[in-house]
Amino acid sequence: MNMQQYNISDNNFEQCIKCTVCTVYCPVVPVNPNYPGPKQAGPDGERLRLKRGEFFDEALKYCLNCKRCEVACPSNVRIGDIIQLARIKYSKSKPSLRDMILANTDIVGTMSSTFAPIVNTTVALKPVKKVMDSVLKIDQHRTFPKYAGQTFVSWFKKEAQAKQDLFPKHISFFHGCYINYNYPQLGKDLVKVLNAIGYGVHLLEKEKCCGVALISNGLINQAKKQAKININSIRKSINEEKRPVIAASSTCTFTIRDEYPHLLEIENDDVRNSIELATRFIYRLIESGKVKLKFRDAAPVKVAYHTPCHMEKLGWGYYSIELLRHIPNVELVVLDSQCCGIGGTYGFKKENYKTSQGIGASLFRQIETVDPQFVATDCETCKWQIEMSTPYKVKHPISILAEYIDVEKTINLNK
């Protein structure tokens, strides 16, 4: 009889040899002594929880879900997944009103975009911040990302959609909440760059928030519902319309590719390889010689690249870094890969503010030492955190490409 079939878990937890390397690289442990650390919260605690669920420790909520423990693990144990699954399975704490507001990016985004000028002004007011701090427990040091008056989708439908069919090749764009509600310009930049290299950009039939914030705030059923809608639309795009799906956000991409099957039990094997980051998509085309980029002459700029945690887990920092190095006037400094501390909605919560800033401190110091003209990163929440915590502007690599690309020459080059 093969006994091993009964003791191999999906998360490899029995491969843990208790070496503690995960804890060494956990960004939370050094700043929050209430967090038991990934080894204890993950595989060690799992042994107890498998015996009796009441061994579950609510302190697991302090996990940022950055997955740096998994990247560091020499034994391929999915420590972060073990922790998140334990929270899903055993946690008894109910999401608060605050958590629901932070997690429901779609609903809140739709409402806020409609009343953008009012919302932006109101949430920036000191008394309002104080009320949010004391009533909702959203830390008053935080500045909410501004809502755009016109969503990316409404801009796209009005200004760009009609001409997309004219291009020879096509992709579907998973824009995510941030581009849609807060920063449509990044979406416009992506359309500009992809159109220049001969790709028509299309919306998915239906797109919901990827669900990352719902997962981390314990709203699992809603996350599953949204994930199903997304995966169905993604399947239609890839299998029927033959359009690969690309996203600009490293976290949306990671969530759809890996968190869907690992945490939400939503299989994506058939389409996973056709969902990727915009920078990887463009890198692949350049490397295989199918596409060439032409840049305009511009003054030299010093740019510092920050690797977001989920980008580190994807292992795809290389593509964004190489694309930026492709731009002649960009002098690129790659910062040490470390967590900025925001963890999506984590850092907005009053109880996590100190931890969040403590985690990011060494990154902020390094940025200040490098003193670039601006910082580049593929994650929207890293951008907020760095902009809230340092004097530096943060831009997405796609926006930087869009800024320096010579559209006409690039179009001619790729004809």
Place this chain on the structure above:
Amino acid sequence: MKFDTVIIGGGLAGLACGIRLQNRGFKCAIVSAGQSALHFSSGSFDLLNELPDGTAVANPEKAIHLLDKKHPYAKIGDKFPVYTQEAKQLLLDAGIEVQGDSKRNSYRITPMGTTMPTWLTLTDFTTLETPNEVIGKKILLVNIAGFLDFNTKFVADAFETNGAECKIISVSLPEFEKLRQSPTEMRSANIARVLENENTLNALVAKLKEASKSFDTVALPAVFGLSSNDPVKKIKQLLDIPVHIIPTMPPSVAGIRTQKRLRRVFELAGGFYMLGDSVVNAEIGDGKIYNVYTVNHGDIALYADNFILASGSFFSNGLCASMDGVTEPVFGADVDFDPNRNTWYNASVFGAQRYRTFGVATDDQFRIKINGKVQDNVYAIGSVLSGFDALQEGCGAGVSLLTALYVADHLKK
């Protein structure tokens, strides 16, 4: 992706090789499946402590001609003294302060307090010319209260066996008490982080000064300096009597610092380090490997002129043992091992173990073979190699560093 060299494995061997190659103008990528064994390092680098028959070695340079021709050092041959110098220099250039001499082993203190011969030791730690150096010394052995990875009783017993007189105390500071809220995380690396704060370090030094008044020496666990050795230097400078820093159980603070420094130097030289990724497939042609595929990069292959296998031994999954034999999982390279499984083990757990001499078979230039055929552009370095027992002979770090530099120097563009 196109590189000059792709190195599989990002530990001591892979990084040393990568740094050397970057400095020679090769564009390298390192693919590393998680963090390396340097996290369990003693803080010393052994070169050769014993011959396979158990004879002690005092001067490694003089002893290498006594090794079997299958031993990696035998392949390096006359160049051995040159490479020991250059390996030491590579560490020093990376800002890793070490002392030691390849013509004369010194003694390091182990986490159990015993002494073992070694080659290079980080200057944090005390090395002894002879184990008897502690005779007649009054040693104050200090632990941080609640830190369980430092066995003070064992250390004291070992010192006393060697003729010293020991007193054990434990000290506490409010900052450590905060850490102890989560007792499982009262570990060396976390304590070291707390001690990066200058005020906390000064408070500790004040306590040590007071407690060590009537002693000759203070001995402390190695919980200082994750990013530099400044905290150790400071303690040594502020206390008026000699300080012994004793290695702890893993994780090793000095080892983590070494890993971080080497990686940083590799990256500053232009290398790309891919952490948390592993090679799953390779396109193998006629005596040559064209590219490798990894988990993270999926269908985007890593092309290179040369590939270097630095994937470690059994512990790092560089080698895999099954009931039928020993295999190398990345390329399916030929492995030297005895098919008679009964000969693999020695019943004495501390004795030499035959399975530890198993490893990837290579030609004179450390090129691997697949089905007996030498692969022109694939080299193996470090503990994945066959022909030595790193633990019994005390030569693991030496083999990693020396084969790394040797292979890096013999690659052609």
